[in-house]
């Protein structure tokens with residue numbers, strides 16, 4: 001088989017009369033199981049299909065293609081989402097007891113990595129955009145001050161862009177960290193597309209971050225769980241990273257997912273420039289048409305200028321946070337209107353906005369439907385001035401690190417009675433999954449009130465065990 005394209009290789013192989021006396025157990029028996037799921041393409045590491053954990057053939061070429069596309073030194077196709085890349089990235093840079101500077105609004109996978117490695121987190125707290133409650137950018141100045149206060153820090157971890165689309169000055173952050181000899185891991189799970197847009201220079205690989213993690217499935221045409229890790233420069237040992245990856249990534253990688261990563265890479269190479277130019281034009285037209293909205297505001301679009309949001313260094317134009325702060329609606333009510341009256345499913349509800357995600361695969365018709373829906377809701381919405389939303393600026397008091405808290409025994413306690421006790425669990429709104437409370441932190445009354453308020457607004461607030469109202473605490 002001389003075929004180089006992974007999907008065509010799988011299709012070709014599926015047509016051959018090779019009987020699978022190997023995993024997976026479905027044996028590619030589509031006569032028995034039907035053609036709806038891609039059983040025919042779902043193989044394991046058989047001859048000719050390489051090995052994700054020791055790539056030398058078709059998967060090595062895929063990794064090289066990813067490195068060319070994003071401009072890294074070395075890239076890795078991942079099938080366990082950004083999560084496994086983040087776990088491996090942190091584990092390859094820190095040892096137990098070492099300090100990590102970490103943006104407080106990082107995804108829980110970053111916190112899990114810190115807990116597993118036994119590292120000590122020092123938080124970089126983002127400012128909050130007062131109108132929307134959206135967490136803003138981490139600044140190079142914050143990183144500089146934190147590095148001065150913690151000169152023994154071994155790693156800086158920042159999420160850029162965030163789930164909401166907030167971009168930090170990664171070039172400035174990387175420069176600051178590198179001056180102190182510290183590597184930077186950027187969780188760019190939501191920014192794999194950035195390098196193909198007008199924000200390319202703000203992407204983490206271009207900014208020189210040492211480890212960059214992408215969820216290809218979030219903003220590019222790739223199946224769920226498809227992701228990539230990129231290494232740049234010489235501060236991170238690629239061997240240590242690969243060793244860590246082999247611990248956190250499945251030993252049975254799905255070839256369906258790998259083929260999806262390969263298709264995504266081929267799409268970007270062959271059609272990326274044209275597709276992203278068309279996407280940019282659609283977003284710019286959408287922004288123009290948002291000018292006429294009277295009560296709803298789409299952050300950074302129409303009359304809402306980014307200059308009015310000093311908490312943001314820059315913003316991903318593909319994310320559409322629709323702010324309801326000047327109406328009687330909350331984010332959940334807006335999502336319900338969109339779903340029930342206009343057949344539009346949004347991404348996430350927060351107290352004072354709903355987040356809609358776009359991608360290069362959105363259609364003209366999709367944007368038109370969304371505009372019609374937003375204008376109809378805008379006409380009906382009642383004007384109302386609400387107080388500014390909760391800010392994360394006051395962190396709960398910390399008694400011990402997440403790793404130390406993991407060793408404590410505790411008891412389940414109703415959330416309303418937890419104030420003054422030490423949490424042994426994470427508590428987070430999901431999505432987006434950034435913790436409000438981290439194990440080892442003392443629950444305070446403000447936090448309890450905020451969680452109850454978020455629940456009253458229909459947001460899903462979860463603990464590590466999955467469900468509140470009981471929280472695992474120790475006195």
Ligand SMILES: Cc1ncc(COP(=O)(O)O)c(C=O)c1O
Pocket residue numbers: 080081082083084106107109159162163187189190215225227432433
């Ligand atoms: C900021 C951020 N980082 C990392 C992740 C984990 O990504 P994945 O679901 O691809 O493992 C998420 C998932 O929502 C996320 O929002």
